[in-house]
Amino acid sequence: MSQVLVKDAPDSDDEFIGNHHVYKPYRAGLPRMGPYLREFFRRREFFKEMSKSNLRAENLDTWFGRLWNILNPLLMGSVYFLLVDILSNRGAKEGFFCYLLAGLFLFSTLTQTMSDGARSITRAGKMITNTAFPRALLPFAAVRTAFSRLWPTLIVLAIICAVSGIKPSWALLACIPLLAIFSVFCFGIAMLLATLQVYFRDTRSFLPYLSRIWLYTSPVLWTTAQVPEKLKVIEVLNPMYGMVSAWSEAIVYGRWPPASSWISASVWALLTMLVGSYVFLTREREFAVRI
Numbered sequence: 307m308s309q310v311l312v313k314d315a316p317d318s319d320d321e322f323i324g325n326h327h328v329y330k331p332y333r334a335g336l337p338r339m340g341p342y343l344r345e346f347f348r349r350r351e352f353f354k355e356m357s358k359s360n361l362r363a364e365n366l367d368t369w370f371g372r373l374w375n376i377l378n379p380l381l382m383g384s385v386y387f388l389l390v391d392i393l394s395n396r397g398a399k400e401g402f403f404c405y406l407l408a409g410l411f412l413f414s415t416l417t418q419t420m421s422d423g424a425r426s427i428t429r430a431g432k433m434i435t436n437t438a439f440p441r442a443l444l445p446f447a448a449v450r451t452a453f454s455r456l457w458p459t460l461i462v463l464a465i466i467c468a469v470s471g472i473k474p475s476w477a478l479l480a481c482i483p484l485l486a487i488f489s490v491f492c493f494g495i496a497m498l499l500a501t502l503q504v505y506f507r508d509t510r511s512f513l514p515y516l517s518r519i520w521l522y523t524s525p526v527l528w529t530t531a532q533v534p535e536k537l538k539v540i541e542v543l544n545p546m547y548g549m550v551s552a553w554s555e556a557i558v559y560g561r562w563p564p565a566s567s568w569i570s571a572s573v574w575a576l577l578t579m580l581v582g583s584y585v586f587l588t589r590e591r592e593f594a595v596r597i
Contacts, residue, residue, distance in 0.1 A: 409526035423496025445496035475560035494582035
C-alpha cells in the first residue's frame, strides 16, 4: 500500500495541524522479480536463523526433542503396519514395513510443511508490520525447518532397511532429484497455504483432516500394484502419488522410477510452485493490513 505524506501550511487554522497521511489503493500484481530475488538471496541468513529458531521452539535442539522427532513417525509407522499387515491378514509383501516408513517419513515432512507454512505469515505479524523484507522468506524458512526434521529419520530408515536385509542399489541415486522436486513442491504449497491463512483463519484447522485423507489416498499404506482399476484416477489427481511411489520403491525395492512418475512429480511440483508463488507474491503487500 502506497503512502504519501502531505504537510499542512504553517499558518493553517485547521484543527488538525500536522502531517496528513493519504492512503491510496494499489493494483495487485507481481513485484519486480529481479530486485525481489536479489533481496531474497541477500537475506538468506535470515531464513536460516529463523529456521533454527523454529527448531529451538520445538525443542529439536535437545537430545529428547531430536529423539521424539524420530520416535513419533516410527511409532506411527508401527501402528499402521499393525493395522495393515497383521490385523488385515492379507500378508503384505516382503519389505513392506520399510516401504511404509519410507513413505511415511516423506509424508510427515509434507504435513509439517503445510502446518508451519500456513502459520508462517500470521505468527510473524509484528515483524511484517515493522520490517521491510521479502515475505517469501517466511514460508521458505518453514520448508527448511521441515527438511531439518527429515534428515535424522532417513538415517533411522537406512538402519532399519539394513537390519531387514534390504541392500542398497543404484536406484537410491534417484532419491536426490526426487528430494529436489519434493522441496519445490513443498515451497509452493507453503506459500499457497500461508496466503490462504491470512485471508481465511480457519485454513489451518482443516489441514489435519486434509493431510490424513491425502495420506490414505497416497501409496504409503499400500503399493501401486494394489490399486484396483476403478481407482486408477487417483494416480492423476493426487500430486503426491508419483513422488511417493517413486521414492519408496527406489529405496526399498531398488527400482528406478518410471518416466510416468518423473513426469507426474515434476509437473505437480512446477504447477504448485507457480500457483503458490503467484498467489503469494501478488498479495504479500496486503499482509500487513490483514494480520
